[in-house]
Amino acid sequence: MHAVSDAAPAWAVGDITVRRIDEVALPTQTGRWLLPDATSDVVAQSPWLRPDFADPAGALRLVTHSFALEAGGLRIVVDTGIGNDKPRENPAWDHMNSDYLQRLTAAGFAPETVDLVLLTHLHTDHVGWNTRSDQGEWIPTFPRARYLTARAEWDHWAGVELDAARRQMFRDSVHPVRDAGLLDLVDVPAEGATVAPGVRLLPTPGHTPGQIAVELRSAGQAALITGDCVHHPVQLSHPAISSCVDADPAQAARTRRALLAALAGTDTLLLGSHFPPPTAGRVVTDGDAYRLATVAPDRP
Numbered sequence: 045m046h047a048v049s050d051a052a053p054a055w056a057v058g059d060i061t062v063r064r065i066d067e068v069a070l071p072t073q074t075g076r077w078l079l080p081d082a083t084s085d086v087v088a089q090s091p092w093l094r095p096d097f098a099d100p101a102g103a104l105r106l107v108t109h110s111f112a113l114e115a116g117g118l119r120i121v122v123d124t125g126i127g128n129d130k131p132r133e134n135p136a137w138d139h140m141n142s143d144y145l146q147r148l149t150a151a152g153f154a155p156e157t158v159d160l161v162l163l164t165h166l167h168t169d170h171v172g173w174n175t176r177s178d179q180g181e182w183i184p185t186f187p188r189a190r191y192l193t194a195r196a197e198w199d200h201w202a203g204v205e206l207d208a209a210r211r212q213m214f215r216d217s218v219h220p221v222r223d224a225g226l227l228d229l230v231d232v233p234a235e236g237a238t239v240a241p242g243v244r245l246l247p248t249p250g251h252t253p254g255q256i257a258v259e260l261r262s263a264g265q266a267a268l269i270t271g272d273c274v275h276h277p278v279q280l281s282h283p284a285i286s287s288c289v290d291a292d293p294a295q296a297a298r299t300r301r302a303l304l305a306a307l308a309g310t311d312t313l314l315l316g317s318h319f320p321p322p323t324a325g326r327v328v329t330d331g332d333a334y335r336l337a338t339v340a341p342d343r344p
Contacts, residue, residue, distance in 0.1 A: 051151060052065055052066075052112070052150070053323070053343065054342055055315070055324055055339065055341055056265075056342050057266065057267040058242075058261070058262025058264060058265040059262045060113050062111050063113065063151050064109050064323055064341075065110040065111070065112050065121075065153070066107070067110070067144045068108055069106075070136065070318075071136050074106050078287050079275060079276060079278065082104055082276065082278045083102070084103070087104070090335065092336070093277060093281075096320060097276065097277045097319070104278060106320065110122060110124055110125060111258075111269055112153045115242045116242065118243075119158050119160070120158070120159065120161075120162060121153065121158050121161050121162070121186070122258050123164055123271070124171055124173035124174050126168065126172040126173075127140065127171075127176075128140050128144070128172075131212060132212075134168075144173060145173070145176075155187070156186075156188060159188070159189055160190055161174065161190070161192065162239070162256075162258055163191060163192065163197075165197055165254065165256070166201055167289075170271075170272075170317075174221050175216060175217050182215075183224075190227075191228065192228050192239060193227070193254070194231075194247070194254035195232070195254070196249075196253055197253065232246070232247045243258065244258075248270075248299050249292070250286075250290055250293070251271070251272040251287060251289075251291065255271050257303070258271070265311065266310075266311070266313070267313035268312055268313070268314055270314065270315065272317060273299050273303060274300055274316060276316075277316065277335075277336045280336055281335060283304060304334050307326075308328065310327070311326065313326065313339060314326065322339070322340055324338065324339045325338040
């Protein structure tokens with residue numbers, strides 16, 4: 045048995061309970077940098093974004109967190125945030141000291157109990173807690189887990205010249221997992237790849253070539269964890285707005301439009317990988333675009 049605290053907001057998806065494990069709220073300037081076309085005037089066109097997803101001045105609110113769930117007897121963490129103690133060029137991420145591991149443990153997912161870690165893509169703010177510092181060495185945080193990412197994602201980064209910051213991230217957060225024999229590469233075809241009962245990886249390329257979203261299905265209910273194919277709810281109102289770090293902005297926009305069109309009007313719960321509280325909602329058609337009808341956690 046794993047003790048579970050009420051500290052982690054949670055949503056029921058059939059028999060699956062999805063818990064949000066908070067890491068950190070990102071600085072206000074992050075939104076202006078990440079989604080430069082989401083100006084205050086653009087935000088003002090969608091009053092539903094305030095107050096949860098934008099501040100009174102129209103600045104976007106963004107966070108980092110993981111999702112933790114149990115499916116088919118497997119204990120699963122989706123994405124691992126920025127991590128502690130790591131040298132990073134971004135001052136907001138450099139040598140962070142958050143209580144993420146305590147939150148994860150309090151939610152009933154002590155690192156040694158986790159079976160699968162699903163990495164939507166290999167960016168710094170999604171792989172950081174893959175490892176932790178131990179006497180000056182970076183060791184896997186989840187010692188008995190298999191870490192899964194798309195083969196296309198790994199192949200992309202293996203085939204390009206990495207800048208210094210990305211080389212450092214791979215050295216401290218990805219290669220130690222591979223070197224420990226815990227990294228599994230998954231072929232993710234167009235129809236997706238099932239990795240646990242009710243858990244399917246779906247290809248969502250554009251932000252990175254091999255990025256995936258995570259679909260959950262149980263007892264007739266469904267949810268989708270976005271990864272970075274949707275960074276912020278403003279992109280529901282304006283799907284053409286892309287991130288400044290999208291590898292292929294045109295592909296990212298096509299992926300986003302297709303995903304939102306497929307979800308609109310359904311009961312599928314959208315769980316945003318960088319959405320601040322309330323984090324979850326259903327996609328609703330709004331004119332020629334969409335909005336998020338937020339869904340409060342079943343357990344705050």
